[in-house]
Amino acid sequence: MNGLRAVFAYRGYVWRNAVNEVRYRYAGSGMGVFWNVINPALQVVLFGVLFGLAQIPQDLTGRERWLHLCLGLLPWLGFAETLARVSLAFVRSAGLLRVTNVPLEVLVAESTLASALGAQLAVGVLLVAAVASGVALHPRLLLLPLAVALLHAFAFGLGLLLASWRAFFADTSEVLRVVTQLWMWTMPIAYPEALVPAALRPWLGLNPPWVYLQQIRALGLGQTDLDPSSWLLMFGWPIVSCAVGLLVVQRLRSQVLDVA
Amino acid sequence: MTALVSAEGVGKQFRIYSRPLDRAIDWLTPAPARRGVAIWAVRGVTLNVRPGFVLGVIGRNGAGKTSLLRMLGGSLLPTEGRCERRGRVLSLQGLNLALTGALTGRQNVEVAASLLRLPTGYAQRHMDQIHEFSGLFEFFDRPVGTYSAGMRVRLACATFAFLDADILLLDEALTGGDRFFAERYSARLESLIAGGVGVVMASHSMDAVKRHCHEVLILERGAVAFQGAPGEAIRRYLGSRP
Numbered sequence: 001m002n003g004l005r006a007v008f009a010y011r012g013y014v015w016r017n018a019v020n021e022v023r024y025r026y027a028g029s030g031m032g033v034f035w036n037v038i039n040p041a042l043q044v045v046l047f048g049v050l051f052g053l054a055q056i057p058q059d060l061t062g063r064e065r066w067l068h069l070c071l072g073l074l075p076w077l078g079f080a081e082t083l084a085r086v087s088l089a090f091v092r093s094a095g096l097l098r099v100t101n102v103p104l105e106v107l108v109a110e111s112t113l114a115s116a117l118g119a120q121l122a123v124g125v126l127l128v129a130a131v132a133s134g135v136a137l138h139p140r141l142l143l144l145p146l147a148v149a150l151l152h153a154f155a156f157g158l159g160l161l162l163a164s165w166r167a168f169f170a171d172t173s174e175v176l177r178v179v180t181q182l183w184m185w186t187m188p189i190a191y192p193e194a195l196v197p198a199a200l201r202p203w204l205g206l207n208p209p210w211v212y213l214q215q216i217r218a219l220g221l222g223q224t225d226l227d228p229s230s231w232l233l234m235f236g237w238p239i240v241s242c243a244v245g246l247l248v249v250q251r252l253r254s255q256v257l258d259v260a
Numbered sequence: 261m262t263a264l265v266s267a268e269g270v271g272k273q274f275r276i277y278s279r280p281l282d283r284a285i286d287w288l289t290p291a292p293a294r295r296g297v298a299i300w301a302v303r304g305v306t307l308n309v310r311p312g313f314v315l316g317v318i319g320r321n322g323a324g325k326t327s328l329l330r331m332l333g334g335s336l337l338p339t340e341g342r343c344e345r346r347g348r349v350l351s352l353q354g355l356n357l358a359l360t361g362a363l364t365g366r367q368n369v370e371v372a373a374s375l376l377r378l379p380t381g382y383a384q385r386h387m388d389q390i391h392e393f394s395g396l397f398e399f400f401d402r403p404v405g406t407y408s409a410g411m412r413v414r415l416a417c418a419t420f421a422f423l424d425a426d427i428l429l430l431d432e433a434l435t436g437g438d439r440f441f442a443e444r445y446s447a448r449l450e451s452l453i454a455g456g457v458g459v460v461m462a463s464h465s466m467d468a469v470k471r472h473c474h475e476v477l478i479l480e481r482g483a484v485a486f487q488g489a490p491g492e493a494i495r496r497y498l499g500s501r502p
């Protein structure tokens with residue numbers, strides 16, 4: 001809990017740095033801050049065209065198919081990018097760690113928040129595109145930012161773990177890249193759920209990101225009523241990942257500072 | 261008078277691994293089977309720094325000065341002994357390590373203030389002073405990534421000189437920048453010390469040590485070789501042979 005208390009105590013720094021990171025990530029480029037919107041917009045168009053041509057999934061048509069795929073892929077790509085970025089939190093801030101006693105958890109929180117803001121922006125662009133193409137607005141859409149935020153809260157816990165390992169093992173980044181690619185294909189994000197063997201389908205809920213992606217999809221498409229058990233898991237996974245991550249950081253804190 | 265920063269028998273042991281895998285194996289095995297090589301960077305240091313007191317730390321490269329300062333500032337955890345701090349610590353080591361290249365000088369000052377959890381508006385209230393002191397003129401509002409090394413030193417020192425702190429930890433912080441700026445910075449430091457700020461200063465500049473310090477500690481291979489009056493410490497240090 002000390003780690004979370006530290007994050008709260010440094011909330012001003014976390015917020016300011018996360019916003020700065022989103023604002024200045026593309027500093028020096030001609031389009032500047034607009035790349036934060038252009039990138040997800042391009043992905044939305046690209047996925048729409050590619051999966052439309054391939055007619056995946058076959059049971060959906062046109063706009064529904066496009067939205068279905070984007071609502072799965074964009075949040076997943078945001079989650080994967082968050083893990084990649086957050087895993088470098090201690091390495092990138094080694095200079096800061098040498099001169100200040102800023103808690104390690106604060107650095108992970110700042111990186112996670114910056115990525116989460118980017119992911120919220122991407123989902124926002126997707127929704128604007130969806131509404132512009134004729135999808136009806138409905139009140140449940142207001143829960144989308146919460147679902148994306150919870151997915152990143154889960155990423156925060158994993159980030160604590162990954163950033164600690166990355167401080168000692170450079171291979172962590174490469175392994176993570178492979179794992180996230182494989183991880184994506186364990187869930188029906190870019191292929192229909194019908195392709196998952198029937199015996200395995202009930203177990204999909206144990207794959208944490210899938211719980212979030214499924215609900216994000218459902219909310220975006222307005223397909224189902226809220227599933228309380230899924231939302232319980234969406235709140236539960238971050239608690240588990242943060243508990244493990246905070247414990248690991250606590251155990252390795254001294255060694256991480258030694259190698260900073 | 262209560263010490264602002266104190267250390268009691270403080271020591272730091274680093275464990276050096278030739279392969280990352282050895283560290284992983286160490287994590288999984290009990291202490292006697294440890295594979296890394298243990299090296300004591302600092303051992304058995306006891307010190308007290310009161311308000312308005314300046315402690316100098318001198319020694320050859322690798323003597324343990326930076327490790328000691330990092331422990332005093334809390335950015336390194338001691339292996340043995342304990343360090344205590346009472347008040348806000350500002351640490352200037354390597355001068356510009358904590359600056360962000362994409363942000364302007366002004367924005368870096370704001371980030372530094374939020375990192376130190378200074379009250380909202382504190383940076384704004386002191387911004388004109390920091391701007392003026394840095395002598396960066398219009399560059400203050402340009403990205404730090406476009407600064408020369410000397411300009412980065414100016415920004416770091418100016419920020420450091422006007423952010424509210426009880427304890428200053430300076431590691432070779434008076435040797436950067438041009439001669440005129442270094443003189444201004446030394447004068448500012450003297451006014452902070454007169455105002456009750458406690459300072460621990462590691463330096464290779466015997467002039468700076470002689471000018472500012474009340475007491476000097478000589479570190480040799482991590483251990484205290486001498487602790488006492490600056491004149492005597494400098495005489496012993498310069499008279500020693502590698």
